[in-house]
Amino acid sequence: MKKTNSRIGKRNSAAGRSGRLLVAGALWAAGLAAVAPGSACADEGGISFWLPGQFGSLAAVPGVPGWTLSLFNYFPQVSASGAVAAAREVTLGKFSSTVNVNLNATISADPDLVFIVPSYIFATPVFGGQFAVSVASAVGRSTADLNGTLTLTGPGGGTITRQGNIDDGRTGFSDLYPMATLKWHDGVNNWMTYVTGDVPVGLYSTSSLANIGIGHGAIDSGVGYTYFNPQTGTEFSAVTGLTYNFLNPSTNYQNGIDWHLDWGTSHFFSRTFFAGAVGYIYDQLTADRGCLPALCPFESRVVGVGPQIGFIFPSPTVQTFLGFKSYWEFDAANRPSGWNGWVTLSFSPSPPAPESAAAAMVTKAPPR
Numbered sequence: 001m002k003k004t005n006s007r008i009g010k011r012n013s014a015a016g017r018s019g020r021l022l023v024a025g026a027l028w029a030a031g032l033a034a035v036a037p038g039s040a041c042a043d044e045g046g047i048s049f050w051l052p053g054q055f056g057s058l059a060a061v062p063g064v065p066g067w068t069l070s071l072f073n074y075f076p077q078v079s080a081s082g083a084v085a086a087a088r089e090v091t092l093g094k095f096s097s098t099v100n101v102n103l104n105a106t107i108s109a110d111p112d113l114v115f116i117v118p119s120y121i122f123a124t125p126v127f128g129g130q131f132a133v134s135v136a137s138a139v140g141r142s143t144a145d146l147n148g149t150l151t152l153t154g155p156g157g158g159t160i161t162r163q164g165n166i167d168d169g170r171t172g173f174s175d176l177y178p179m180a181t182l183k184w185h186d187g188v189n190n191w192m193t194y195v196t197g198d199v200p201v202g203l204y205s206t207s208s209l210a211n212i213g214i215g216h217g218a219i220d221s222g223v224g225y226t227y228f229n230p231q232t233g234t235e236f237s238a239v240t241g242l243t244y245n246f247l248n249p250s251t252n253y254q255n256g257i258d259w260h261l262d263w264g265t266s267h268f269f270s271r272t273f274f275a276g277a278v279g280y281i282y283d284q285l286t287a288d289r290g291c292l293p294a295l296c297p298f299e300s301r302v303v304g305v306g307p308q309i310g311f312i313f314p315s316p317t318v319q320t321f322l323g324f325k326s327y328w329e330f331d332a333a334n335r336p337s338g339w340n341g342w343v344t345l346s347f348s349p350s351p352p353a354p355e356s357a358a359a360a361m362v363t364k365a366p367p368r
Contacts, residue, residue: 048243048255048258048282048300048335049198049214049218049220049243049245049255049258050220050241050243050258050260050282051074052260052262052280052281052282052302052304052327053262053278053280053304053325053327053340053342054262055224055237055239055262055264056237056262056263056264056278056308056325057226057235057237057264057265057266057274057276057278057308057310058226058228058235058237058264058266059192059224059226059237059239059262059264060183060185060190060191060192060224060225060226060237060239061183061185061190061226061228062121062129062130062183062184062185062190063121063130063132063348064121064319064348064349064350064351064352065121065122065123065130065349066120066121066123066348066349067118067119067120067349068118068119068120068121068346068347068348068349069116069117069118069119069346069347070115070116070117070118070119070344070345070346070347071114071115071116071117071344071345071346072114072115072117072342072343072344072345072346073112073113073114073115073342073343074111074113074115074138074340074341074342075111075112075113075340075341075342076111076338076339076340076341077338077339077340078329078336078337078338078339078340111140111141111142111143111210111212112140112141113138113139113140113141113142113174113212114138114139114140115136115137115138115174116136116137116138116139117134117135117136118134118135119132119133119134119135120132120133120134126182127182128184129182129183129184130182130183130184131180131181131182132180132181132182132183133178133179133180133181134178134179134180134181135176135177135178135179136176136177136179137173137174137175137176137177137202138173138174138212139172139173139174140171140212141169141170141171142169142170142171142210142211142212143167143168143169143170143210144167144168144169144209144210167209168208168209168210169210170203170208170210170211170212172202172203172212173201173202173203173212174202174203174212174213175198175199175200175201175202175212175213175214176198176199176201176202177196177197177198177199178196178197178199179194179195179196180194180195180196181193181194182194188227188228188229189225189226189227190225190226190227190228191223191224191225192223192224192225192226192239193221193222193223193224194221194222194223194224194239194241195219195220195221196219196220196221197217197218197219197220198214198216198217198218198219199217200213200214200215200216200217201213202214204250206250206251214248215248215249215250215251216245216246216247216248216249216254216255217245217246218243218244218245218246218255219243219244219246220241220242220243220244221241221242222239222240222241222242222260223239223240223241224237224238224239224240225237225238225239233267233268233269233274234267234268235265235266235267235268236263236264236265237263237264237265238261238262238263239261239262239263240259240260240261240262241259241260242257242258242259242260242285243257243258243259243260244257245257245258251290252290253288253289253290254288254289254290255284255288256284256285256286256287256288256289256299257284257285257286258282258283258284258285258300259282259283259284259285260280260281260282260283261280261281261282262278262279262280263278263279263280264276264277264278264279264308265277265278266308266310271312272311272312272313272314273309273310273311273312274309274310275307275308275309275310276307276308277305277306277307277308278305278306278307278308278325278327279303279304279305279306279327280302280303280304280305280327281301281302281303282300282301282302282303282304283300283301284299284300284301284334285299286299287299299333299334300332300333300334300335301331301332301333301334301335302329302330302331302332302333302335302337303329303330303331303332304327304328304329304330304340305327305328306325306326306327306328306339307325307326308323308324308325308326309323309324309325310322310323310324311323314350315350316350317349317350318347318348318349318350319347319348319349319350319351320345320346320347321344321345321346321347321348322343322344322345323342323343323344324341324342324343324344325341325342325344326339326340326341326342327339327340
């Protein structure tokens with residue numbers, strides 16, 4: 001990895017320095033699971049820890065050392081029927097795992113949360129790479145609606161039928177989502193590894209349809225790669241990882257192991273504007289434990305794709321990034337699906353001035 005004046009990733013040539021938009025991807029955006037309870041993403045009742053799409057373009061590119069503050073608004077509109085709606089109704093009703101379920105219902109959710117993500121990038125290399133830490137949380141309102149008919153048949157043949165509508169809305173804070181990343185780069189190639197998790201301290205209740213926390217801990221780790229050519233302005237990024245979920249002590253339910261892939265590609269039309277596409281694949285690899293036999297293995301998957309644009313506003317001391325992206329989902333199983341939108345605003349240290357007459361290097365705030 002090339003380095004000068006203790007700045008990881010700084011180019012050895014003035015042309016390279018002026019051309020390299022040292023960026024660290026689509027902000028950890030980290031709704032992580034904070035948004036999942038409201039949007040019902042996968043696993044228990046359709047709820048997952050990992051929020052697909054939180055990594056994106058330039059995810060593996062190192063950033064400028066120092067403090068960064070990122071804010072983003074995540075707004076999904078999703079719905080589901082069948083097993084997902086049944087799982088939520090059974091959890092709310094605290095029914096025995098021995099009953100058989102027949103449900104003709106739909107569940108929909110449209111949470112609106114704002115995530116706050118402070119992060120710090122260290123100037124001293126760690127294992128030859130750039131080390132950064134961050135923690136994310138969210139505040140906002142989660143709303144959900146369940147409508148239809150549920151029929152439960154017990155072991156002795158007796159039946160219970162519930163018909164009608166359940167709607168819920170709650171305002172509060174999410175869980176906490178710490179993350180650590182380590183990034184390297186060599187020319188146009190950039191690599192990263194990360195580890196993150198869920199500290200279950202957010203608003204959560206088994207008797208509520210809309211939650212902001214997920215009620216259990218989780219740990220997730222993975223690797224990523226970014227190809228970025230500052231001369232042509234072309235980049236492609238991909239980050240993949242696995243999630244291990246701990247037992248939910250309130251429901252004695254444990255989600256299976258999840259695999260996810262986030263990707264993004266973009267082109268810089270100028271030094272301060274880019275546009276491109278983003279996408280993700282989310283797939284549950286192992287079955288849940290503790291779900292109704294009629295609903296198990298309850299393995300979830302979804303694919304999403306959509307557009308993105310970003311604007312960089314340089315200044316002598318603080319650099320601002322404003323980004324927009326959205327995803328349309330398809331090929332969903334055992335999870336609500338629809339579309340979701342992200343608005344990201346982040347503030348980071350301005351990059352150091354080049355050592356020649358070349359224009360100053362521009363960077364985008366690091367992800368979380």
